[in-house]
Amino acid sequence: MPLPSLANSSFLAAALLAWYPRHRRDLPWRLTRDPYPIWLSEVILQQTRVAQGLPYYLDFVSSYPTVQNLAAAPEQEVMRHWQGLGYYSRARNMHHTAQQVVREFGGQFPDTYAGLLKLRGVGPYTAAAIASFAFNEAVAVLDGNVFRVLARIFGLHSDIAAPSSRKEFQALADQHIPHDEPAEFNQAIMEFGAIQCTPVKPDCLFCPLQSQCYAFQHGLVALLPVKAKAKATRTRYFHYFVLRHGEQVYLRRRTEKDIWQGLYDFALAETDSPTLPESEVLRHIEALGGELDLSRVAEAPAAFRHVLSHQKVEAQFHPVWLAQPLPPSTLRDTGLQAYSAAEIEELPKAVLISNYLR
Ligand code: SF4
Structure with a gap:
């Protein structure tokens, strides 16, 4: 024109x-x-x-x-x-x-x-x-x-x-x-x-x-103005394992080139499904060398959603009580570290994680 x-x-x-x-x-x-x-x-x-x-x-x-x-x-x-x-x-x-x-x-x-x-x-x-x-x-x-x-x-x-x-x-x-x-x-x-x-x-x-x-x-x-349609939003399914031993919780710094790079979250498995069967949860914990504390009652997972500009994250948080601290080899391989509640408060975290912790 x-x-x-x-x-x-x-x-x-x-x-x-x-x-x-x-x-x-x-x-x-x-x-x-x-x-x-x-x-x-x-x-x-x-x-x-x-x-x-x-x-x-x-x-x-x-x-x-x-x-x-x-x-x-x-x-x-x-x-x-x-x-x-x-x-x-x-x-x-x-x-x-x-x-x-x-x-x-x-x-x-x-x-x-x-x-x-x-x-x-x-x-x-x-x-x-x-x-x-x-x-x-x-x-x-x-x-x-x-x-x-x-x-x-x-x-x-x-x-x-x-x-x-x-x-x-x-x-x-x-x-x-x-x-x-x-x-x-x-x-x-x-x-x-x-x-x-x-x-x-x-x-x-x-x-x-x-x-x-x-x-x-x-x-x-x-x-006006003319603006081509933005890319379709994609949905991602995050399954977080909130591993706790005593007063400490395990988190790791996200280093991948992905959303929330540099921020802290929990051990994570991403799948194509919004839910994770209990057997799969146990398999992931075992793979991390985690030993369940059987004296604690298992808590139900909590579901949270977070919408970003081009993606939607559907997250399930699985609370897990450990009988022993995670082995050093897991800490080395995954970057997970045990933090107290006060230390976690000071860590930079995505809003999704802060909402869950709240
Ligand atoms: S400049 Fe914007 S606000 Fe003013 S008449 Fe045009 S469209 Fe309306």
């Missing part, structure tokens, strides 16, 4: 810059030009709503006031602060990036878009956000909100989930960013997408761009 003519290419900037001061939310990362807290907020807010991310941002800023503090923190402690936010690779990348900034850049964030892209885990969006908010570089941000606003106003029908569309949208956004106020424009267009031109029920009635908006004028608001 051809683009509508851009007779006045600054109409978008003018409208957004007039709209923004009257509607913006007061958010702490907007009060600074320091690239470190700006970067923290951007990492935390990826795939996370502001209301959910805000307490994490405040916690990170107060626990690690400088990039040096974050770089020097043990990874396990950082993961613990991140617990509950999901997408844990972001926390690991964030920690590594802090170390990279200290090691390779003397504790100073690069002050250009191109320089910021050299940081681990910093992609075009985050680099553009930091470059404009902290250093006033005129490079347009492109997040889900911006894609939506541009698709609707300019009637773009390209699939926003396709990597090939990025170039088209980026060129359009770069064409409209005012060089004297890039930070304000980027903030404004993202905020406009977040609270006015929302995915469902956008506030078109009171929109300052109504008369220039292609989607509104052509009755296409509900159809």
Whole structure:
């Protein structure tokens, strides 16, 4: 579909810059030009709503006031602060990036878009956000909100989930960013997408761009942006063996390239079935060298469900009392270790595990 003519290419900037001061939310990362807290907020807010991310941002800023503090923190402690936010690779990348900034850049964030892209885990969006908010570089941000606003106003029908569309949208956004106020424009267009031109029920009635908006004028608001359907969700069946001896419980750190890498959980068998027959439970415990404490009454398994973006985990937790500690060979081969309740409290864990323990 051809683009509508851009007779006045600054109409978008003018409208957004007039709209923004009257509607913006007061958010702490907007009060600074320091690239470190700006970067923290951007990492935390990826795939996370502001209301959910805000307490994490405040916690990170107060626990690690400088990039040096974050770089020097043990990874396990950082993961613990991140617990509950999901997408844990972001926390690991964030920690590594802090170390990279200290090691390779003397504790100073690069002050250009191109320089910021050299940081681990910093992609075009985050680099553009930091470059404009902290250093006033005129490079347009492109997040889900911006894609939506541009698709609707300019009637773009390209699939926003396709990597090939990025170039088209980026060129359009770069064409409209005012060089004297890039930070304000980027903030404004993202905020406009977040609270006015929302995915469902956008506030078109009171929109300052109504008369220039292609989607509104052509009755296409509900159809734009075009986004290909996400991959179907897959269901996984986890069977956890909560092995206990005395006051101690066995957990291990997840090292596989899979969900929750770096977090702690129990001995696990993944199968194609939501339930595991008792004979199978016993077989797994035996394979771990576990000896059942027959003086304890066997507890029924507990079922929990956890939904992630592309997968659903149906988990069964099987409590097991052991007569003896697990043999050293099992600890070596599986990474399982015995922890007290207080120690478990301090370990970084997926929400599913915390919910069960609670
Ligand atoms: S008129 Fe509606 S769809 Fe168009 S920019 Fe405004 S809020 Fe978005």
